[in-house]
Amino acid sequence: MRFSSYVSGMAGGEEAGAWAIHGTARRRQRAGEDLLVLSIGDHDFTTDQRIVDAAIESLRAGNHHYTPSIGFQPLREAAAAFHGKVIGETVGVENVAIVPGAQCGVFTAAQCVLDPGDEVIAFDPMYVTYLGALEARGATVVQVPLLPEDGFLPDPARVRAALTPRTKAIMLNTPNNPTGAVYPRETLEALADICKEHDLWMISDEVYCTMCYEQSHLSPRVLDGMAERTISVYSFSKSHAMTGFRMGWMVASKELIDAADDVVSSMMFGAAPFIQHAALTALTDAVDTVETIRERYRGRRDLICDALAAVPKIHVRKPDAGMFLMIDIRDTGWDAIDFAWKLLEEQGLALLPGEGFGKQLAGHLRLSYGASDETLTEAARRLSAFVQKNG
Ligand SMILES: Cc1ncc(COP(=O)(O)O)c(C=O)c1O
Known part of the structure; x- marks a missing residue:
């Protein structure tokens, strides 16, 4: 076949x-x-016992049915509140989509903004599954090197050199897997300027945002003029040791979240309700x-x-x-x-x-x-x- x-x-x-x-x-x-x-x-x-118990209790309580495809309201509200606290940006429920893992978030973002023939700038090295997620719509990934001698930080001049009329988005990952680098404000501002000048989307994978040791995490969303063009992706996998629960969320403009709703509906029709209850407990109860x-x-x-x-x-x-x-x-x-x-x-x-x-x-x-x-x-x-x- x-x-x-x-x-x-x-x-x-x-x-x-x-x-x-x-x-x-x-x-x-x-x-x-x-x-x-x-x-x-x-x-x-x-995983923390309180989170595990929440999933079990939810199952016992009969939560065995479909939920709204981008998550139920209390969890979207809790994710919006968490975003305010951790990222420092006030967002509403309409800016949040719950997805089964950041992996799904990156895939959904790519489905929302890319078309066949588009180019996406990503970096080498990069988290290994980006290629499959970004190319699923027929877009081409253009890789810009991150060099050990630059501390594996993106060089905005190299990004500019990689732009073509077909460039549609930049795929960013800070804090970075595999390099462990946290991108400083000046790097993010230079990349944000490129996005604004060339009308690009920024797909921003921030799954390690709660695991910074010295420098603090800065999301490109909070930079001037970037909220409308940045799709940020977060996860419970690392921050709450919930890799097997498959739970994450996206933060973006209302229009993008509405589009994500359509994509998620046709891809997986939402996350399991008892996993969403576990996630809600992670954000509201097991906050430590x-x-x-x-x-x-x-x-x-x-x-x-x-x-x-x-x-x-x-x-x-x-x-x-x-x-x-x-x-x-x-x-x-x-x-x-x-x-x-x-x-x-x-x-x-x-x-x-x-x-x-x-x-x-x-x-x-x-x-x-x-x-x-x-x-x-x-x-x-x-x-x-x-x-x-x-x-
Ligand atoms: C940079 C990065 N993005 C996304 C993921 C996937 O996260 P999730 O388990 O939420 O799908 C990982 C997992 O290792 C990762 O390292």
């Missing part, structure tokens, strides 16, 4: 080769091998969760950075936010994919080669510090032993 060119185009490539390490490690771990798998961004702990999680990750970030600081030939860039550490292994002379396979084979430690996120991360490995202190300490020991033997 014949598949769409969209689906056929998704398979293969260097990214897939890099991600194969994670798949292999997971399979071997499930088969009982003693491996440390730090190649994916999930938490090692379970956000800080607890952030502080736990701050400690883990410091632990792993300190533990790796003295390992020869590798360089770590302390992330400003999120749950990932980039390790620069270029001085070892190894190719990152070969390094990662051999590290898995010899030390039972799975890290993700940077190529999984784009060409600019060749020579880097991404380590997820979503793991206990003991696991991180042991991972640092194994990585150090590997470099001393093979580096």
